[in-house]
Amino acid sequence: MDIELRNIHKWFGSIHANNDITVTLKGGRIIGVLGENGAGKSTLMKILSGFQPADSGEISIDGKPAVYHGPQAAIANGIGMLQQDPLDVPAFSVLENFLFGLSLNRKEARKRLVEISQRFGFDLDPDTPVANLTIAQRQQQEIVRLLALGVKTLILDEPTTGISAEQKQLLFDTLQSLARQHGMTVLLVSHKLEDVIALCDEVIVLRAGKLVGDRQMPATTQQLVRLMFGQEFAPPTRERVPLGEPVLRLDGVLLRDKRLTIDTCTFQVRAGEVVGLAGLDGSGQELLIRACVGLVKPNRGSIVLAGQDMTGKPYRHYLQCGIAFGAAGRLEEGLIAGLTLTEHVALANETDPLIDCDAAREHTANQLALYNVRGRAEDPIEQLSGGNQQRLLMALMPEEPLAMVLEQPTRGLDVDSASWIWQQLLARRASGTAIVFSSADLDELVAYSDRILVFYAGQVYEIDDASTVTIDDLGHLIGGEFEGSGAGRRLA
Amino acid sequence: MTKNQTLLNLALTLLPIIASVVISSILILAVGSDPRGVFEKLWEGAFRNSNALAGVLNFWIPLTLASIGLVVTFRAGLWNIGVEGQMMMGAVFASWAARTLVLPTPLLIPIEIAVAMLGGAAWGVLVGLLKTRLGVHEIFGGVALNAIANVFTIYLISGPWQPPEGGSAQATPPFPDYTLLPELSGEFPVSLFALVLTVVAIGAIFLALRGTRWGLELKATGKNPRSALLLGVPTERSALSALIVCGALAGIAGAYRVLFTYDSLRPLASGGIGFLALLVVLLVSMKTLLVPLVAFLVAALFTGSTRLKVALQLDQSLADVLQGTVVLMVLLSNGLRERLALRGRVGEGEPETEFKPIAPVTTEAPTYE
Structure with missing residues (x-):
């Protein structure tokens, strides 16, 4: 199936999200869609998959002009999209989800489901x-469902986020088979250049x-980066900073949530x-992070911040x-849809009971310029x-905190935005701020950490010197192979 | 906000009113009456002379007080169905003051009002604590506390505050004259004090929601309590303060009912005004300054309908039908408004929000702290 896009335009307010895009997507190929955050690739994919209409421009499929509104109509035209976070109904079974949009009875559907799953080696009960x-x-x-609906073009948005190496290989094999043997068009939106390559x-x-x-x-990779940004980036350099006094200390802490327990963890930053x-995801790092800021209370043990016992204190006290x-x-968790940028800055940075609108707006404009946020003070955050958004979050944080505790600070960001965030973090670290962060990106962990804690089902393994560990070692540790690893020691 | 949006907003506010007039006209024709006559009588009922207008104002005062209270809780994201019970507790507390205290009128009335505010606020904060501490949704907590307030009132009337001639559970004995809110004049029986208090309350709430940190914190808590907490907003305090303010205003409304509309405490003294206030707030979609206007329309409709029976032998419940139609139309137009807002929602760059729903949050962070 060949898709031809001609002169596609899409405006959001004053932003020209898609500017005169003309491109032909040939069947039987896997096509990477690249661009930094805000480049307009999601917009284009949403237009293609019917989630939003273009302001102007034409789409033709196999030479015939196609006009469709809504995802269902797009699917009827043979175009289906796999969202980054799958749009399914968690409470329903695989079969029930599979039934959406299909006019089959349960028995036929089950047969169909099993047949397609087996063809690609999917293990779906x-x-x-x-x-x-x-x-x-x-x-x-989702892939099985879209295939059953007769989709001939499959769009995938960041499909390799949060899945294991084996699963990634299976996904890639599937996509290759779809393109080569079934003549389908596969569009892959991804920040991960190695996947694209x-x-x-x-x-x-x-x-x-x-x-x-x-x-x-x-x-x-260099060629792709140059295409995306018009320039290349030097690999991150990290200077050694002399370490100061312990700032944050967890002492014999036992943490528990519905799914896992971290037993007797002691560590300090x-x-x-x-x-x-x-x-x-869900190996215990979120639990530890939230315990560090008082959002989860430890069942046992104590938390000390700069010599002060904080055990059981509310989050605002930590703040x-x-x-x-x-x-x-x-x-x-962090920004409030429906509030303007000014309102965010006023909430986080001001304390006066009366709000001086002009002063707040001016202060916000300064912060936006300082943190390189592209947006107006009176815009709603969403x-x-x-x-x-991530840069604004940085602007909302205190200038020189004792410690910054960050969950996946560069999640979903492109190379440029991510490196900007790290510049900011490292600048604060140079002035003595301790940084605790989680990440799904092993390169990022190795590149920026002094020390790494690896979580597996509530067990914690400490790598004392992050510069001695390889990505490969780290991969094994994340998979739970703690025994026999010489890189560090068990913490909990 | 652009001029077009303002016009659209106005249109969406007027739409349900016009639509309900049309639909009720059809209903009135269907029962074999003349819609024009009905609307004329309604108008007469509300505005034929100063006495009728005073009746409208007497309804408007408690309705407006309860409504602006609700604007505050709605701003904090709380569906304070308990407003009815908060009015009743205001009425009960005011009745206690009127029965107990012996003071000159100018001194007694402010005390009665203050005590009523205390009663309403206490009932409000209870809804809040049930929510923030025990996780009871404010709608369920509110409904339960409404029932308790009603039962408590009946207990007082048929028990400790029974009239000496024996309780028929109709009312407490009338309060002495010096405890009641004075009328402006015989032709225009309205309490000037309450009228001024209401106008002041509207202004104060409008300014507080607009230009204070308290108002901003309420808005943040209402839109996303979790994010608000993480940004350092004391969300529990925020939610509780909203309920306290609403409870206090509803308390004044309750006091007004027993110290002016009636002269004693009666079962259901609130007269369902709390529930009507919910309707008013839905209709104005939380715009404080529209509250007095819409409350006036509702009050006029309500007061005017008493005339239907006298003049046209139509049942007064026709007014309820009119009201019901209004509610439906309001809900429909709110849905329409949301749809339009969604379509017009301009995302700059790539709005990350729309199809990347909630990130996997594996641990349960508190919402109120």
Whole structure:
């Protein structure tokens, strides 16, 4: 199936998100869609998959003009999209989710489901609730569903986030088989250039809403980066900072939530130190992070911040004592949809009972300029792109906190935005701020941490000197192979 | 906000009113009456002379007080169904003061009002504590506390505050004259004190929601308590303060009912005004300054409907039907408003929010602290 996009335009307010995009997507190929945050690639994919209409422009499929509104109509035209966070119903079983949009009875559907799963080697039990599946399995069930609906073009948005290496390989094999043997078009939106290099036949590159490149693979990482940003980036350099006094100390702490227990963990972070937390989602790092800021109370043990016992104190007390916390879900925990940028800055930085609107706006404008946030003071926060939201979150944090505790601070950000965030963090570290962060990106962990804690099902393994560990070692540790690893020691 | 949006907003506020007039006209025709006559009588009932207008104002005062209280709790994201019970507790506390204290009127009335505010606020904060400490949703807590307030009132009337001639559970004995809010004049029986208090309350709440940190914290808590907490907003204090303010205002409304509308405590003295206030707030979608206007329309409709029976032999419940139609139309137009807002929602760059829902949060962070 060939898709032709002609002169696609899309405006959001004053932002030209898609500017005159014309491109032909040939069937039987895997095409990477590249671009930094805010480049317009998600917008283009949403137009293609029917989630939003273009302001102007034409789409034709196999030479015939196609006009469709809504995802269902797009699917009817053979175009289906796999969202980054699968849009399924967790409480329903795999089979029930599979049934959406299909006009089959349960028996036929089950047969169909099993048949397609087997063809690609997916391990999907029709009767398991989707809530019990891994992200990779949920993707598989979405793929199976879209295939059953007769989709000929499959769009995937960051499909390799949060899935294991084996699952990634299976996904790649599947996509390759779909393109080569079934003649399908696969569009892969990804920040992970190594995935793009491994998989794609062709890449299209967007920058600031425009199509700036369309090239055949293979290409090197450097070539792709230059296409995306118009320049190359030097690898991060990290200076050693002399470590100061212990800032944050967890002493014999026992943490428990519904799913796991971290038993008797003792560790401390010193001023100017960067501690990275590694592990698959839900391995315990979130629990530890939230305990560090008082959002989870330890069942046993104590938490000391700069010599002061903080055990059992509320979160706001931690905040007042100089801890800054950033959660992974920016709009769920951190920013407030419906409030303007000015209101955010006023909430976080001002204390006066009366609000001086002009002063607040001016202060906000300064902060926006200082933190390189592209947006106006009176805009509601949800209008900003992910990178800008993350920069605003940084602007809301205190200037010189004792410690910054950050959950996946660069989640979903492109290379440029991520490196900007790290510049900020390292600058604060140089003035003595301790940094604790979690990440799903092993390169990031190794590049920036002084020390790494690896989490596996509530067990904690400490790597004393992050510069001695390889990505490969770290991968094994994350998988729970603590025994026999010479890189560090068990903590809990 | 652009001019177009302002116009659209106005249209969406007027739409349900116009639509309900049209629909009720059809209903009135269906029962074989003349819609024009009905609306004329309604108008007469509300505005034929100063006495009728005073009746409208007497309804408007408690309705407006309860409504602006609700604007505050709605701003904090709380569906304070308990406003009805908060009015009743205000009425009960005011009745206690009126029965117990012997003081000159100018001194007694402010005390009665203050005591009533205390009663309403206490009932409000209870809803809040149930929510923030025990996780009881404010709707369920509110409904339960409404029932308790009603039962408590009946207990007082048929028990300790029974009239000496024996309790028929109709009312307490009338309070002495010096405890009641004075009328402006015989032709225009309205309490000037309450009227001024209401206007002041509207202004104060409008300014507080607009230009104070308290108002901003309420808004933040209402839109996303979790994020607000993480930004350093004391969300529990914020939610409780909203309920205290609403409870206090509802308390004044309750006091007004027993110290002016009636002269004694009666079962259901609140007259369902708390529930009507919920309707008013839905109608104005939380715009403080529209509250007095819409409350006036509702009060006029309510007062005017008493005339229907006398003049047209139509049942007064026709007014309820009109009201019900209004509620439906309001809800529909609110849905329409949301839809339009969603369509017009401009995302700059790539709005991350829309199709990347909630990040996996594996640990339960508190919402109120």
